[in-house]
Amino acid sequence: MSEILLEIDGKEVSAREGMTVLEAAQGAGISIPTLCHHEKLEPFGGCRICIVEIEVRDWTRLVVSCVYPVEENLVVRTRTEKIDRIRKTILELLLAHAPDAPGLQELVQEYGADKNRFEKDASFCIHCGLCVRYCAEVKKKNAVGFVDRGIRKEISFIPEISAKECWNCKECFPLCPTSYLQAVYVLTEALAFPSHSTEAMSDK
Amino acid sequence: MARLNSPEELRKFRQAILSKRDPDNPCISICAGAGCIASGADEVIAAFEAEIENQGLQADVDTKGTGCPGFCERGPVVVIYPEEICYLQVKPEDVREIVEQTIKENKVIERLLYEDPVTGEKAVKESDISFYKNQQRTVLCNNIRIDSRSIDDYLAIGGYSALAKALSEMTAVEVLEEVKKSNLRGRGGAGFPAGRKWEGSRNASEPIKYVIVNADEGDPGAFMDRALLEGNPHSILEGLIIGGYAISANEGYFYVRQEYPLAVANINLAIKQAEDNGLLGKNILGSGFDFNVMVHQGAGAFVCGESTALMTSLEGKVGEPRPKYTRSNIKGLWNRPSVLNNVETWANVPLIVNKGADWFTSIGTASSKGTKIFSLVGKITNTGLVEVPMGMTLKDIIYKIGGGIPGGKKFKAVQTGGPSGGCIPEKLLDLEVGFDELSKAGSMMGSGGMIVMDEDTCMVDVARYFINFLTDESCGKCVPCREGLRQMHKILTNITAGKGKEGDIEILETLAETAVEASLCALGKSAPNPFLSTLRYFRDEYEAHIKEKRCPALSCKNLIAYHIDPDKCQACMICLRKCPAEAIDGGKKKIHIIDQEKCTNCGTCFEVCPPRFGAVEKISGVAMPAPIPEDERNITRKSTEK
DSSP states (O other): OOEEEEEETTEEEEEETTOBHHHHHHHTTOOOOOSSOOTTSOOOOOSOTTEEEEEETTEEEEEETTTOBOOTTOEEESOOHHHHHHHHHHHHHHHTTOTTOGGGHHHHHHHTOOTTSSOOOOOOOOOOOHHHHIIIIISOOOOEEEESOGGGOEEEEOHHHHHHHTTTOOTTGGGOSSSHHHHHHHHHHHHHOHHHHHHHHHHO | OOOOOSHHHHHHHHHHHHHTOOTTSOEEEEEOSHHHHHTTHHHHHHHHHHHHHHTTOTTTOEEEEEOOOSOGGGOSOEEEETTTEEEOSOOGGGHHHIIIIIIIHOOOOGGGSEEOTTTOOEEOBGGGSHHHHTOOOSSSTTTTTSOTTOHHHHHHTTTTHHHHHHHHHOOHHHHHHHHHHHTOBOTTSSOOBHHHHHHHHHHOSOSOOEEEEEEOOOSTTOOHHHHHHHHOHHHHHHHHHHHHHHHTOOEEEEEEOTTOHHHHHHHHHHHHHHHHTTSSBSSGGGSSOOBEEEEEEOOSOGGGGSHHHHHHHHTTSOOOOOOOOSOTTTSOGGGSOEEEEEHHHHHHHHHHHHHOHHHHHTSBOSSOBSEEEEEEEESOSSOEEEEEETTOBHHIIIIIITOOOGGGOOEEEEEESSTTSEEEEGGGTTOBOSHHHHHHTTOOOTTOEEEEEETTOOHHHHHHHHHHHHHHHOOSOSHHHHHHHHHHHHHHHHHHTTOOOTTHHHHHHHHHHHHHHHOSSHHHHHTTHHHHHHHHHHHHHHHHHHHSOOOTTSOOGGGEEEEEOTTTOOOOSHHHHHOTTOOEEEETTEEEEEOTTTOOOOOHHHHHSOTTTOOEEEEESSOOOOOOOGGGOBHHHHHHHO
16 A cells, blocks of 8 residues: 655645545544444435645645545635635534524534524434444444435334344443433334333333 | 348338338428427327318328427417418317318318417417427437337438448547537437546446436426427437447446336337337347347436436436445446436437537537427426527527517516526526526526526525425435435525524525535535525525515515405405405405405406406505405595596
């Protein structure tokens, strides 16, 4: 693997070929905010909060660092006025759904996001897909998935799989930035396989 | 069905078809495109077939249902060859007369001809009609000449001769170079040079490559690709096979939207016929080149017209775009080099191979070559498909071909480029159509939708409509598109409902910036265009809605009120009787008044008030005039004064 030298926020950073800008930054101790990123999972590129400015061959543009691969002589800026404005807007859009989500609060402080900027539509899920992808990619169970599309998109446990697989796993629970996942799970359990949960309780 | 093993055999086969056809024999071509079928073309075709049989003319007269020639406004369209006599809005009851008069006696039936609305002159030939006269039809021209389900018809007009030429007289690189030299740019949206896209795939190291037809045409009001798929499927197929040869791909796909069942049927039939004739499959025309094609139907998601979403969908997964920053011509379908071009782009390829890149570049502007098909719809006299050379002005398309705005209304804007295109105002009507020209004006070429709007169209409401469409069609994967559009739609809805607030425009601008800069795919990145372009050219309309609660176009239901002008009202009782809300007070000789409390703004009174009175008016942003005093409502007093 050849070494690639790039510049992030004025600092020379060394990376390996195939790494993403986010990984290179993290390796150099430069922090870029993420929401849908997880080191065990394929890059998703959904939340777009890790957006950075890159300059390559005199061409400046915005890309998401969790997907963009490092290249020689790349110049990366992780904080600009525009980036901060976009991150703040993204956070505010998510706060319309999950105004008090624990996983968002630190970033809300950092970027001065206003949880009342947009009309509320409290549905709690921010569609980061961590639960769905973790279950599919790491656990290979596909017990939870996305249904429908666009603004109607929701996470949903598949009762037939969930009844068998979830009770002793629940590894997705701590991944959820809003705690909405647990609610969906409990609801699925109550509706689709209540007896199982009672058995599981009595086993303890 | 003969399997053709060489270009020579193809040539002989074409000769055999032509020798059986007498070019002097009458041929009745009836458009069997979707628009004409909706206007009753099937019945007209059946009537012609029955009449020809009744008269015992089967041997001398050819009757065929053809592809769409574009003049949908006046369908069903019938063209009689060899004289090219064009009859419009033909009904089954006209058929006997056409056969008796035109076919047997060679007489033209005046009443079925096109009449120029300005000069009153009749046009006998299709090419004399102003709608067609100003077009340059290199791609669409064959639609009316062939039965789209007959490969013999396509071969008779020279079909597959470009393929034969490419395979026998040109190397793959020569084909690629010719397409590069032609500067053919993608007709599906972004206008990327096709030759460069092909070259990237050809040079990619991965040996298995694909060529794909993007036939997921989903823009509201757009039907260019549909007309080609349904009307001349072989032309697209021929382009695709040539593309496969040029980049060294042995597999091709048609990604057709599910909502086009006739297109799917015709493409499948075309593939079957081409296979039977040795124009597809192993060792095409004895060249040693193998190529197979499969058809895949979309499942109704607009976003699958986006290249990476289309390929994900083709792989059998949920049709969502990929976040990766790699070009699909290098890593596309199943991570292999894949050339995806739109229907119209592929249909241009045989023309370029046959006539040469120099011919192609002789048409168009400096950076946009060839012709472009537009679907001209909206507030326009001649609705239909038009094909014009790049560089024609919007004004010429709208007025010379489209016949201008009906009903004496004033032009306001033309929306080009599909839902994520933009609205171009009157002051820019001299703009020449081309990829870069339209982008500079804040719109885009897109796939060629062209929606004309008149003075009654509210531009804020137009933005709301298209943002609503895109919100509905967003895949939901990334936040700037899914959530940003949701909020933009809410704010735009509020503005059109009279609930706009100071600062709304600025919030919309922030959301637009976030979507443009941070969205994952082209859908999200271009989605704010309807807002941005209407704001750029019609900012005063936004401000009137927000600050004065006034809709300048008198269109937004919540911002207008209906009022009866007491000086014009003749107390005819029509509006009073028709009002579904029983909101109109009056009598036989008593001037009518609308009770604003009861009125639901349905507009019925406005529509039914006889134009010679024109007493009902819409008002917006101003106070309702005080009702006429009760003792002045008696209509007889008014008439005695006169």
